[in-house]
Amino acid sequence: MGQGEAFSRRAFGRRAAALGAGLAAAPVTERALAQMSYVGEPPAGAVLLNANENPLGPCAEALEAMGAMLKRGGRYMYGEVLRMSRTFAEIEGVKPELVQSYAGSSDPLHRTVLAFCGPERAFVKGEPGYEAGDWAARVANAPVHKVPLTKTYEHDVDAMLEAAGPRAGVFYVCNPNNPTGTVTRRAGIERLVEKKPAGSVVLIDEAYIHFSDEKPCLDLVQAGKDVVVLRTFSKLYGMAGLRAGVAVARPDLLDKLRAYGAGFLTTTGMTGATASLLAKGVLAQRKQYVKEVREGVFEWMRGKGYAFVPSVSNKFMVDVKRPGREAAAAMAARKVYIGRSWPSWPAHVRVTVGTREEMEIFKAAFERVMG
Numbered sequence: 001m002g003q004g005e006a007f008s009r010r011a012f013g014r015r016a017a018a019l020g021a022g023l024a025a026a027p028v029t030e031r032a033l034a035q036m037s038y039v040g041e042p043p044a045g046a047v048l049l050n051a052n053e054n055p056l057g058p059c060a061e062a063l064e065a066m067g068a069m070l071k072r073g074g075r076y077m078y079g080e081v082l083r084m085s086r087t088f089a090e091i092e093g094v095k096p097e098l099v100q101s102y103a104g105s106s107d108p109l110h111r112t113v114l115a116f117c118g119p120e121r122a123f124v125k126g127e128p129g130y131e132a133g134d135w136a137a138r139v140a141n142a143p144v145h146k147v148p149l150t151k152t153y154e155h156d157v158d159a160m161l162e163a164a165g166p167r168a169g170v171f172y173v174c175n176p177n178n179p180t181g182t183v184t185r186r187a188g189i190e191r192l193v194e195k196k197p198a199g200s201v202v203l204i205d206e207a208y209i210h211f212s213d214e215k216p217c218l219d220l221v222q223a224g225k226d227v228v229v230l231r232t233f234s235k236l237y238g239m240a241g242l243r244a245g246v247a248v249a250r251p252d253l254l255d256k257l258r259a260y261g262a263g264f265l266t267t268t269g270m271t272g273a274t275a276s277l278l279a280k281g282v283l284a285q286r287k288q289y290v291k292e293v294r295e296g297v298f299e300w301m302r303g304k305g306y307a308f309v310p311s312v313s314n315k316f317m318v319d320v321k322r323p324g325r326e327a328a329a330a331m332a333a334r335k336v337y338i339g340r341s342w343p344s345w346p347a348h349v350r351v352t353v354g355t356r357e358e359m360e361i362f363k364a365a366f367e368r369v370m371g
């Protein structure tokens with residue numbers, strides 16, 4: 001065994017230990033964030049309910065378009081990137097210059113935080129909330145203010161406005177929220193946009209908007225507000241591994257994000273995203289499917305007396321009445337991989353809504369684990 005190999009084995013061992021310890025010591029990188037839902041090579045028959053993915057994968061139209069694109073993979077084909085953002089703009093009814101394509105939504109999320117946060121410009125978010133922004137804020141040496149959600153699991157916009165006062169850089173609102181799957185009503189978001197200090201932006205992460213009945217916030221961008229909206233094809237459209245997303249913002253804000261990266265996007269991701277947008281009925285069918293499966297699990301949980309947060313998304317938080325990590329490990333021993341806990345909610349674990357069949361397996365394992 002060479003030195004490098006020995007080192008990497010040790011490093012792997014440490015990382016595995018960190019995973020076991022609930023990732024308390026995870027370094028500030030996006031790779032590490034991906035590893036938070038990393039379960040190694042899952043055993044045959046494993047049910048993966050840990051990363052809010054869509055087990056249905058890409059729709060038939062996207063599969064066909066991407067298959068055809070593979071043979072043409074020797075070309076950059078810049079037009080595909082533009083076709084994706086223009087198709088999005090047309091379907092959503094926003095001006096094309098407000099839409100920028102990316103490889104998913106993590107990339108523009110990071111860029112927005114790097115562009116608008118710094119030692120004097122704080123990152124303000126709801127808690128529990130998606131962590132990627134806090135990690136980018138640490139890279140920018142920016143203070144992070146985690147403001148507890150309200151009793152009804154909405155972002156507490158008034159407390160968020162107070163948290164950093166005039167020294168706020170980015171207000172991050174994930175709607176519906178990850179991990180709770182709950183929505184923050186439009187009036188609150190509008191108040192935040194109107195009252196926020198000059199120079200700051202409201203970053204509205206709509207990764208899960210398609211699962212809810214909530215009105216998206218693209219019209220705030222169209223109206224010229226200091227708002228950046230993120231969308232991804234990783235969730236409802238089932239393209240997490242294929243990478244496609246957009247940032248929607250005023251051109252002057254999009255320009256600020258451009259400085260933080262370079263390079264081309266995959267033509268498979270772009271063409272798959274365009275085909276998904278144009279596919280008839282996919283959005284409505286998938287939304288309905290997830291809703292039916294989720295509500296079925298909720299009904300079962302109510303019947304059994306398990307406490308959970310009533311989500312309108314493709315994941316929910318369940319109260320396991322013990323350290324969440326212990327319950328997740330007990331589920332993993334039954335080949336059902338559920339998500340993580342948040343330090344502020346240590347006895348809750350996030351569970352992704354899988355297929356109907358997967359959720360039957362989840363129910364059987366969960367009942368055993370809960371005793």
Ligand SMILES: Cc1ncc(COP(=O)(O)O)c(C=O)c1O
Nearest residue numbers: 104105106130178207232234245
């Ligand atoms: C709220 C939220 N935003 C962004 C992302 C990033 O997804 P992607 O980069 O695949 O678009 C995720 C992924 O889980 C998420 O939950």
